[in-house]
Amino acid sequence: xxxxxxxxxxxxxxxxxxxxxxxxxxxxxxxxxxxxxxxxxxxxxxxxxxxxxxxxxxxxxxxxxxxxxxxxxxxxxxxxxxxxxxxxxxxxxxxxxxxxxxxxxxxxxxxxxxxxxxxxxxxxxxxxxxxxxxxxxxxxxxxxxxxxxxxxxxxxxxxxxxxxxxxxxxxxxxxxxxxxxxxxxxxxxxxxxxxxxxxxxxxxxxxxxxxxxxxxxxxxxxxxxxxxxxxxxxxxxxxxxxxxxxxxxxxxxxxxxxxxxxxxxxxxxxxxxxxxxxxxxxxxxxxxxxxxxxxxxxxxxxxxxxxx
Amino acid sequence: xxxxxxxxxxxxxxxxxxxxxxxxxxxxxxxxxxxxxxxxxxxxxxxxxxxxxxxxxxxxxxxxxxxxxxxxxxxxxxxxxxxxxxxxxxxxxxxxxxxxxxxxxxxxxxxxxxxxxxxxxxxxxxxxxxxxxxxxxxxxxxxxxxxxxxxxxxxxxxxxxxxxxxxxxxxxxxxxxxxxxxxxxxxxxxxxxxxxxxxxxxxxxxxxxxxxxxxxxxxxxxxxxxxxxxxxxxxxxxxxxxxxxxxxxxxxxxxxxxxxxxxxxxxxxxxxxxxxxxxxxxxxxxxxxxxxxxxxxxxxxxxxxxxxxxxxxxxxxxxxxxxx
Numbered sequence: 001x002x003x004x005x006x007x008x009x010x011x012x013x014x015x016x017x018x019x020x021x022x023x024x025x026x027x028x029x030x031x032x033x034x035x036x037x038x039x040x041x042x043x044x045x046x047x048x049x050x051x052x053x054x055x056x057x058x059x060x061x062x063x064x065x066x067x068x069x070x071x072x073x074x075x076x077x078x079x080x081x082x083x084x085x086x087x088x089x090x091x092x093x094x095x096x097x098x099x100x101x102x103x104x105x106x107x108x109x110x111x112x113x114x115x116x117x118x119x120x121x122x123x124x125x126x127x128x129x130x131x132x133x134x135x136x137x138x139x140x141x142x143x144x145x146x147x148x149x150x151x152x153x154x155x156x157x158x159x160x161x162x163x164x165x166x167x168x169x170x171x172x173x174x175x176x177x178x179x180x181x182x183x184x185x186x187x188x189x190x191x192x193x194x195x196x197x198x199x200x201x202x203x204x205x206x207x208x209x210x211x212x213x214x215x216x217x218x219x220x221x222x223x224x225x226x227x228x229x230x231x232x233x234x235x236x237x238x239x240x241x242x243x244x245x246x247x248x249x250x251x252x253x254x255x256x257x258x259x260x261x262x263x264x265x266x267x268x269x270x271x272x273x274x275x276x277x278x279x280x281x282x283x284x285x286x287x288x289x290x291x292x293x294x295x296x297x298x299x300x301x302x303x304x305x306x307x308x
Numbered sequence: 309x310x311x312x313x314x315x316x317x318x319x320x321x322x323x324x325x326x327x328x329x330x331x332x333x334x335x336x337x338x339x340x341x342x343x344x345x346x347x348x349x350x351x352x353x354x355x356x357x358x359x360x361x362x363x364x365x366x367x368x369x370x371x372x373x374x375x376x377x378x379x380x381x382x383x384x385x386x387x388x389x390x391x392x393x394x395x396x397x398x399x400x401x402x403x404x405x406x407x408x409x410x411x412x413x414x415x416x417x418x419x420x421x422x423x424x425x426x427x428x429x430x431x432x433x434x435x436x437x438x439x440x441x442x443x444x445x446x447x448x449x450x451x452x453x454x455x456x457x458x459x460x461x462x463x464x465x466x467x468x469x470x471x472x473x474x475x476x477x478x479x480x481x482x483x484x485x486x487x488x489x490x491x492x493x494x495x496x497x498x499x500x501x502x503x504x505x506x507x508x509x510x511x512x513x514x515x516x517x518x519x520x521x522x523x524x525x526x527x528x529x530x531x532x533x534x535x536x537x538x539x540x541x542x543x544x545x546x547x548x549x550x551x552x553x554x555x556x557x558x559x560x561x562x563x564x565x566x567x568x569x570x571x572x573x574x575x576x577x578x579x580x581x582x583x584x585x586x587x588x589x590x591x592x593x594x595x596x597x598x599x600x601x602x603x604x605x606x607x608x609x610x611x612x613x614x615x616x617x618x619x620x621x622x623x624x625x626x627x628x629x630x631x632x
Contacts, residue, residue, distance in 0.1 A: 106612045262445075270439060280428055
């Protein structure tokens with residue numbers, strides 16, 4: 001067992017982490033909002049944690065709290081992610097479809113350039129030597145962090161989907177105008193879904209900074225936006241298991257393809273092409289159809305309306 | 309800001325802005341026809357530069373296809389590098405256009421025939437971009453290439469004058485970029501606005517179903533659109549490579565993103581919008597003070613974010629009535 005964890009533990013932790021990030025994008029999607037902002041909040045959460053854990057100005061705080069500093073960084077990452085989510089979400093969610101997607105890409109890029117140029121974020125070099133959570137000896141021990149968080153998030157998502165709020169979000173996704181007419185205030189619910197996703201991404205970022213040991217501007221880029229989106233779509237954007245399965249799978253693909261050496265990134269691209277061609281409902285959607293045939297679902301919210 | 313600095317920034321901004329404009333035109337053409345964004349456009353931009361480089365390096369370092377080719381006899385006013393380089397640029401752009409057609413065939417057409425979610429086409433085109441960029445790395449190498457900076461006889465500058473005691477310089481390559489972009493935009497504007505092909509293209513953009521009922525082969529016009537899109541994308545790649553003297557596998561990534569900012573700023577699907585957006589962003593970047601030059605890359609996105617909030621349809625975009 002120990003050998004297995006030594007070999008594959010890091011990969012499993014990475015897969016769990018990717019599943020969490022997939023879920024962070026799934027929340028706004030529940031309300032029919034295609035947001036690519038997750039990596040921005042993730043990067044923010046990571047920087048918050050990295051700064052709290054390494055910056056000399058917080059040495060006193062670290063001494064006082066001892067190991068308690070780690071939960072504090074999680075809280076800080078989640079809260080700051082959520083707050084930034086409100087700041088960005090309230091204006092941005094007036095946009096729809098591709099316009100929202102592009103605005104959130106712009107947000108991620110602006111954050112990246114700012115992070116690249118501030119002193120407190122370590123500029124282009126980033127922040128190094130982030131101490132391990134609770135003094136973990138091995139990287140696979142992060143399974144104990146990401147695993148329970150994923151379980152909790154899934155539970156929370158499930159309860160949310162079954163609640164009044166979840167039904168309101170679903171109504172917004174299917175037909176915003178009709179939902180509005182039935183007394184579902186679109187803006188409030190959209191912002192709520194967006195902020196939950198942002199807080200989750202911030203929290204995951206705060207947990208990931210020690211996991212990766214170093215944090216820099218590469219953590220929140222356009223590429224990561226795309227990887228997460230691809231994970232959600234390939235896993236299935238209509239079922240809570242979709243983002244988890246897709247995230248875990250896409251995190252594993254490069255590792256599994258390692259024997260292909262230099263060709264693996266090319267194959268990775270081909271996987272995206274083929275999967276989007278042959279699994280339009282995502283893996284989970286395809287499995288669900290195998291087990292119980294249903295009439296085809298309507299596609300996701302109209303992402304590419306020509307009007308805003 | 310001094311007058312000389314102002315004029316210099318204006319010239320630099322117009323030159324780079326015009327490249328942004330023709331590059332972004334490639335996005336906008338595809339968007340106006342298919343209603344999707346081709347995320348592989350940045351990779352096509354890179355390819356254009358690589359094709360030209362491969363063709364032309366022979367002229368300078370003895371291993372390219374156009375090695376030692378002189379289109380005109382020695383001694384004539386047209387002999388030598390500049391014209392060969394121009395031919396290579398054109399061929400490079402054609403190559404990029406053909407690749408774009410291939411992308412349409414492999415990544416977009418199968419989606420269309422299945423009536424798939426447009427979001428999936430986005431992921432598919434991203435997959436293609438990944439494939440292209442990594443194939444370049446595998447086949448040609450990850451190192452950054454030095455574009456022949458003397459391709460157009462870099463020195464002396466096309467224009468150089470003193471204004472209030474400071475020298476203002478307009479580089480030859482900037483003039484060429486500006487001229488090529490202008491010609492490209494005029495030709496495309498003419499083709500789309502005044503010719504029969506353009507009319508058919510606009511019909512397909514407006515309503516593919518009706519257009520096909522009227523006997524227009526929708527697939528053929530989508531292929532034409534992708535070719536044009538790849539052509540201008542590849543051309544922009546070579547022009548930028550020539551202006552900055554370098555090209556590498558990840559060359560197109562930041563331009564790919566900036567191009568998105570350009571078309572949204574101008575108005576998605578609008579050709580004059582792409583031009584205006586390109587010039588606005590080029591100028592805005594040129595006027596970033598030297599002290600803040602590190603933030604230059606954020607300018608386009610800050611503008612994009614701002615314009616989306618104030619005028620979501622972009623500067624020249626149509627504000628359509630929302631469907632009920």
